[in-house]
Amino acid sequence: MKLISLALTCVAIALLSIACTETATPTNTNTSRTAATPATPSPSPSVDPLATARANYAKNCEACHGEQGTGGLVKVDNKQIKVASLKADHAIKHTDDQLAKVITGGEEEMPAFKDKLSQQEIADLVRFIRKEFQGKP
Template sequence: MRRILIAAALLAFAPGCESGSDNPDVATIVALSGDATSGESLYGTHCSSCHMADGTGNPGLNYPSLVEHASKETDEEIVAIVLEGEEAMPAFRSQLSDQEVADVLAYIRATWG
């Protein structure tokens, strides 16, 4: 249940999450140095419509709160969900570069853990 909530909360993507250890892209992205300032702008463009600007999400629409859940997920889990999507959250693999995903991760970590 927790992964479902995080998935919906993490940027609004679709099904097919792969685990970080099975997806070499995840390890590559996690190793990048993300920029939280750039990530904030990207979050506003791609994520805030579902996860809200303040990260509270909308549980009634199955968009989980990042405030409550981001600190419980590993970097690898978050990146995999962003890349592949899960439940109500679409995949952003074709929309965001590796660096942009790293930037969004840096913003999520700096803001909500």
């Protein structure tokens, strides 16, 4: 007899706990959260469009023309050479084509870069020189 009542209590408790958990489950079907609209991606990720040209300049040109493009007297292969300033009037007055031509084909002590850089890279270098050293857009 004791055993039966114990079993019954158990069943009752079991049923109760099921009922309890059932009412406890939140019925939040109404509170359907409107999905947050994803933030619109910023139109221009802050990537420097001249980053490649900057790197190319540092690698190929800086040794002679200097970090600031000012050129001057530079010792190359135990030879003193006078490097044109990319900030000087002379360089400013040249057209883009003329500058690209000097970079492509070289001039006097200025080495030719046609085998090292693509036409696009040279064009980007001209833009870089204009902007960075000559303050032009």
